[in-house]
Amino acid sequence: MNSIRINKKEYTVDVDKEMPLLWFLRDYVGLTGAKYGCGVAQCGACVVHLDGEAVRACVTKMKRAIGKEVTTIEGLSENGDHPLQLAWKDVDVPQCGYCHAGQIMSAAVLLRERPTPTDQDIDDAMAGNICRCGTYSRIRKAIHQAAELQKQKG
Incomplete structure (x- = not known):
């Protein structure tokens, strides 16, 4: 079974590897800070960090994210004090x-x-x-x- 680390917590990945990371974050993990804007990596509403790099989660496939560290706006700081x-x-x-x-x-x-x-x-x-x-x-x-x-x- 594959896993992904999101905001310092481990999650099992049992979804289609072609699924956009954004849908996994929102629909499977319940992290809704990253938004769906355009779906084609043009607006930036869905930006998250993948191993420290800013990526567009709407076009980043799960197969790229598996085994990596994802940080969302919810994980940027524990108390909203970044x-x-x-x-x-x-x-x-x-x-x-x-x-x-x-x-x-x-x-x-x-x-x-x-x-x-x-x-x-x-x-x-x-x-x-x-x-x-x-x-x-x-x-x-x-x-x-x-x-x-x-x-x-x-």
Whole structure:
């Protein structure tokens, strides 16, 4: 039997290996933070981390995820106190909120790779995440704030 580790917990995988990871997360595990937006990896609402890499769960097949570590927005921090989550609240980023789990998960990889991102770094890293409400300036501000919070946590 195959298994997958999601948010530090082991799960048995007894599904079609062609099933998108997003459906496994939502329908089998009950983690609904990652959203279905487009189904073709264009909007970013479904971003999760697969062995630390930001991936689109709507097109990532279970056969790629088996045996790997998946982190969802629910597993980003135990108490919702990741610097990005705190900054998102402080800056009041979400309008409708649908895209923001994916936005935060993409931004988390950015901050891990570039702890002090420039506006251009942010624009480049976040270009694949669409916000229908257009909160891009608040997203950028929150990422800068999270970078500062991350430095303070040291």
